[in-house]
Amino acid sequence: MDSSYAVSINKAINTQEVAVKEKHARNILILSLCKGAHTFWAAVNRLPLSSNAVLCWKFCHVFHKLLRDGHPNVIKDSMRNKADLTDMSRMWGHLSEGYGKLCSIYLKLIITKMEFHIKVSCYDCNVAL
Numbered sequence: 001m002d003s004s005y006a007v008s009i010n011k012a013i014n015t016q017e018v019a020v021k022e023k024h025a026r027n028i029l030i031l032s033l034c035k036g037a038h039t040f041w042a043a044v045n046r047l048p049l050s051s052n053a054v055l056c057w058k059f060c061h062v063f064h065k066l067l068r069d070g071h072p073n074v075i076k077d078s079m080r081n082k083a084d085l086t087d088m089s090r091m092w093g094h095l096s097e098g099y100g101k102l103c104s105i106y107l108k109l110i111i112t113k114m115e116f117h118i119k120v121s122c123y124d125c126n127v128a129l
Helices: 003-012 022-035 038-044 053-069 074-093 100-119
Strands: none
Touching: 003 022, 003 038, 003 053, 022 038, 022 053, 038 053, 038 074, 053 074, 053 100, 074 100
8 A cells, every 4th residue: 555645534533623634635536537546545554443533534525536536336336335334334323422413424425426326327526406
């Protein structure tokens, strides 16, 4: 895995309750255009997303940007992780405090978006209706 890609992912998706820096999100987007989503998922699968709600929320935010503005193959590359996202949404849905419920809802939105764009491939991911 490219070290600059891993550094950008680790700096963007962390446990600090501050906004994701745009430069790190932009680096992830640019590198995904070159390398696809496989490298993104290789780095993200090492993060403890199920143990920290802030980390999960930041992952959702960055992944949503990647789906919206990244390479068109990001959705296809990410569908193999749909079951993990569904399980994580279910797990966070059981928590009523903090970011837990928000993470659950955001993950459901992302899964629905992925399913829609797989089913109806004539729309770009960044289309606003």
